[in-house]
Amino acid sequence: MSDTTVQDTVREPAPAAIEAPADRVRRLRVGGLMLVFALIGLGLAIVTNGGKATFQLVSGDLQNNLLGVPAQPVAIFLGLLGLVAAGAYVVRRVPQKYSGWLAVVLGICFIGAFLCWAAAGKTFPLANQFQGTLNFATPLILGALAGVLCERAGVINIAIEGQFLVGAFTAAVVSSMTGSATAALIAAAVSGVLMASLLAVFSIKYLVNQVVLGVVLVVFASGITGYLFDQFLQEDAENLNTPTVLSAVKIPGLGDIPFVGPILFNQTILVYLTYLAVAVVTFVLFQTRWGLRVRAVGEHPKAADTVGIRVKRVRYSAVLWAGVLAGLGGAFFTVGYAGSFSKEMTAGNGFIALAALIMGRWHPIGAMVAALFFGFATQLQSQLQIIQTPIPGELLLMAPYLATVIAVAGLVGRVRAPKADGEPYVTE
Amino acid sequence: MSNDTTTEPAQPPAPASPVKEPAASGLPSWAVQGLVSLSAIVLALVVGAILIIVGDDEVKAAVAYFGAAPQDTLSAALTAVGEAYKALAVGALGGLNPIAESLTQATPLICGGLAVSLAFRTGLFNIGAQGQLIIGAILAAYVGFAWHLPPVLHLVLAIVAGLIGGAIWGGVVGLLKARTGAHEVIVTIMLNYVAIYLLQWLLTTTAFKRPGREDPISPIVDSNAQYPQFGDTRLHVGFLLSLLAAVFVWWLLNRSTIGFELRAVGANADASRTAGMSVGRAYLVAMVVAGALAGLAGTQQVLGTDLPLTDGVAASIGFDAITVALLGRGTPLGTVLAGLLFGALNAGGLQMQLQTQTPLTLTTVLQAVIVLFVAAPALVRSVFRFLPKERGSGAVLAKGWNG
């Protein structure tokens, strides 16, 4: 003990016997929710019809690539497995580090049991489930990534919906006029950047409250695209609103992997751009100089300023790059997937993207997972409406939204925004 | 809008100077703010004029021979803009009926705006006024048409039902936030969808369908359950309730112990917890009251203007309310003023459409641009350099997700 400079920077880990009260609350809350789901799963398993549940593994002809399983036994097995996982979580039979996986196991078991129940005696197109998930999720991912970039830099982006609309509009018009997919995507990105520059200038330069600004920009985008649609596109749809939809490009090799290949690697360029965007945004944010600075100005702009970083400039660049992503996300609604533009066609997807980014804790991967979760739920309800389950259609329509609330309240819990998110940086 | 700045929940990062400095022009600060807001509206109208000119058929026709007769383009443009704005002004303010119409349009916007303001002052961002309004409207309408009660009592019960409906829908958000930390932005967005699907479903049930009709439309509520109207206009007592609600919110925030707690939690949750306040309870209370206010807006929709319950009952009031609230800087007085502005624009916009066939989408753009400029006094100043300087014109309600 002669070295008087030794300071205690490290604390001893708590003895395993005592659990922090906050952890206990969380364990019981999450565990309780897991138990409820496990029991629902088991309950469904018990009422599952005899007979086979058939899952179609590869899109295409419904007669091929089928996997038939005895519905009830499998459901009961999954139900029990889920119950074990939930139970193990509640009584903490697995080291803390792995307990998250229990939730994943339960999730899979629950969905499996649920599908067995729903598809007993019918065919459930599993491959299409994933395909549809991706379709719903793609614009959400792009939008949420745009949000991540903005908000990591400290600028709240509620305007994703507006950026979507403008991107969709521009892509449709440019594609119709030039016939070029590349031109359309570039134009969408540029229009996204234009919208983003409004967001940037008004929030960074004119210090407008960013929440109001976002909402207003959505209104503005809906108004301006609507007005232009009314005044021009309506009248000359043939030349202005007949975009060419991107066609799927199969990636040689990867596209041939059974099951996942056709789903993941036979997609349009926009979907590949989305994959790329997730990877790039993650890498750039966390591994590059620019990313470090972006995160710094979003957390503690003054600290960044004191080390000579131009806070506003970094914010501008982040918001404008985000515009590229949001514009591309908008392009999905027209050239990326659905063709011609119609008013308000993004139908609130920008707000769902906003929710996904918060649910994903302002992390690109988290945002992607949240978007996929939402896409999965939406696609599932649509498929279930077709195969006719005892669940009323009205309830199914609400299900993705309710599921999100349950997931957020039960599993995600408290999230922490970048510290300076929404706060303009003012120097004297 | 309002000069109630000392109670702003937000502080720009650098604390404002502690001294009240007289405005450079010698004008009182509310006058300066008013002048700036007015200039913002003028600026927005200029932008709108450009759009009108671009979209106007006669102008398009005249542009075709611009080289031959440029004055035609000019006069066509001036006529198009002049007529459109004249219609806008007349539709909003030109007489008793237009004014009543503006006030009618403002009525639910004010209540919705208050719902957003109140939550905002507690550090919560309530995107869910839309859903809360819908649920309020559902319950109020149900009580209104399914029950048959004496006058006054019926109306009161229907209003209470609406308040309860909104309060429940808002309360869920507050409860989840307090208990689990679930972010209110996500929950409110999702509950908006749940509410609209719930409404659509209810409208297919016999309990809500109008007898003899298969359409998703409810009976009109009993006349006993309708807000009394002012004369022949569509303006109804609900408008007075909106003003009362604003007074109530003002009292709650500034003159009650509960409001003290809400504002404290909104401004600094940690210090509030340290001072013995229950942050969770504040969230719950704020969302319940906010929900009730949005529910009140719902009652104004179904009990006020002779409307049955349909899936369009909420229009976009819940979303416009966000703009209204924030344009009003989160204060009750500001919210009322912003609500009136929006009401006037809505009423005037309809008239502009009718008279000059200007699409409603243009009104939407105009609204957006006006708010943008009103919220950015610095921009307006840089355009109109003659405007007197005003202290603290920096951040307008700067505030993020972090409360």
Next chain:
Amino acid sequence: ACGSKPTEDSAGGGNDANKDFKACMVSDSGGFDDKSFNQTSYKGLEDAVKSLGVTEAKAESKSDNDYPTNMQAMVTQKCNIIVGVGFKLNDSTFEAAKANTSVKFALVDPGDLATLPKADNVKPLAFNTAQSSFLAGYLAAGMSQTGKVGTFGGIKIPTVTIFMDGYAEGVRYYNQAKGKNVTVLGWDDAKQTGLFAGDFEDKAKGQNTAQNLITQGADIIFPVAGPAGLGGLQAAKASNGKVNAIWVDTDGCESAAEYCSVLLSSVFKGMDVSVQDAIKAAVDDKFDTTPYVGTLENNGTGLSPYHEFDSKIPAELKSEIDQLKKDLISGKVPVASKAQPKAS
């Protein structure tokens, strides 16, 4: 921008025989560009302007709040006839009609005729699209290679499900007649349950919804979802010829020409014609208030031309459809849908 100024007399142009007659229209909150009933009705007004030379005025409603105001504004503008579009305008139309007995009113798609209030100056314009959708169902069943046909709606309301009802009945009739077993995915008319996108705006969602039907084997899609339904046509288009579709409300080859290549036909709803007729009657002083019900018989609804499929649809099927149309008109083949407008 360098042309010469048009001369005065050519500027007016066209027919202005009745320019003192003002025909007006109020949309519901869907707006006039909804690619559905508002838009088609408005086309009727425009046609009337062209053919009769009347003056038009229109009021688009942004929300349900606007109906009374817009109706009143039209009255104030001294309209001779005011057309309200959609059942949501019933209340305000009848109210305005009562207060302004000298003005004539028409009401497109007012829902059940039997329970409609009576007024001396309101003409309801209803459509029995169950009949025409019956034909569409028969056509779809006849053209399906997979033995499965699909349909989906925007929101579950009678103006939507009436199409789906007729479609399902048509397929069933085909099965009975031919001893086949074509199934309908997306709508069970007995249980009144089926597939809905949840709104009328989200085209991508509509497309994905259609794609889900296609995955289940449907090769003819019948989307009843306005702009979101266009997504269904896009899904068909994206299938490269494997899947085709039938459009609703208007002839899709005209209103959504880019999808003509996948459209077997469309179930048109002659709102434009009936609106124009109502206006014409008013102009000619022959206005009456007997509800108009567009049927196969009066050609107020029916199947649009087959356009690009004209050559691909077997002649036999075509003639069966023609026969079926006659049988439906004569009542020999009954339509069960409860959503049909019941004339008073």
Next chain:
Amino acid sequence: MHLELSGLTKSFGSLVANDHIDLVIEPGEIHCLLGENGAGKSTLMNMLYGLLQPDSGEIVVDGEKVAITSPSDAIGHGIGMVHQHFMLVPVFTVAENIMLGRENTHPGGVLDRKKAHALVSELSDRYGFEVDPEALVEDIPVGVQQRVEIIKALTNDARVLILDEPTAVLTPAEIDELITVMRQLKENGTSIVFITHKLKEVKAIADKITVIRRGKVVGQAEPSASEEELAELMVGRAVDLVVDKEPAQPGAPVLTIEGLTVIDERGFTAVDAVDLEVRAGEILAVAGVQGNGQTELAEALLGLTPIAAGKISLDGADLTGRSTRDRLDAGIGYVPEDRGHDGFVGSFTVAENLVLDLFRNEPFGRGLSLRTDEIDKNAHARIEEFDIRTQGADLPVSSLSGGNQQKVVLARELSRPLKLLVASQPTRGVDVGSIEFLHTRIVKERDQGTAVLIVSTELDEIAALSDRVAVMYRGKVVGVVPSDTPRDELGLMMAGASKREAEVVATENPTTLGTI
């Protein structure tokens, strides 16, 4: 580097924070700035560093007039600064914080983390700091954060280094290290502007002392001047540096803590089975290096942090599991450690903050309604009593200087009858004049029979106030010692030594400050 500030003036509204300040800093000198809270020291330095723009006046570097409009200009002129409030990004690692703004990168802008890591290790070795480059800043104690700040400033190879109150959160041993580092830098020709409220440090290291009062330079002093002289120059009146304090008359135990254990959010044991007792009329000081569980102990007493085990009772009544509200109502007054975070609501007025935990009680609240007249009346009384320097009770507290903000918190807590006062770092960052007042006030509270528990890392404060001292290390109380225990010994105990070890080592290796 020769630096000259002449006629620098800065006002905030009508308040002139700096009024024509002239200052010359010679190469290789350590120049101390002294002044009361709110005197304008930080304002002056912020102008020098480009964070604030002067209204008038100029900055001359090596004979050349320069314009410093942003920190990057300052960095460009070889000026480095350690700020009074940490300028660290809490969610970044130490290495990330240090590389921020001068990142080494691989091609394509990819961060070279290895280099940053090495740089941190190198610097912390060179100056004897122990800093883990990969630790998240929010996870490390404030003292270590301060070292990170210093490393940050050092990596710039600044020729003028501004240190704005760097020692407020350091232990005596850490201050010693810092002084050594400052001397090293001085030898290399770096000039240092050093701001502190601790006169001992000033005397130990300053070459030159400039005193600022109310925005004006009021004089220079020699390091040989006595503490009393310096204090008087600062405050403008004679200051009692030693609190007059009668010996304690301890009564019955008021606060009893048994086996208190707190597990923090990261799963570490922050407070480890602590037993303590505080009696009526005595001041117990909890000493310890920041991050050894004192904060959590205080928070647990108030119910702000849930406890994992143990029992807390006040006057025999069990408080365990009760809400914060109940505990405040039971007669606990609480001054939190981080006033800006937990002590007040910055955007609320002084008057509102003075009733932040009283607004529901008579006379401020009656039923649901708030009686603003009573609140105002109270504010004027408190402002008078505590000499809170504000230009009005209706101004936001955030506009007050640090010392006055602290007075607002203390005034509030002492304005109601208390059984127990828990005060964490009651005078952190407060000038000597205010310390005198606050200490006197706390002792007066004790003399009225209130039990007082002070949490402090400040040995001077502990010596001045305490009747007994409990030293905490890694969540445990390593010993409870009398208040006259030598400061070197306390310092060693705070580093984990037991009382006996500490006695031995302290006599063998006296520290600079311990011997002054």
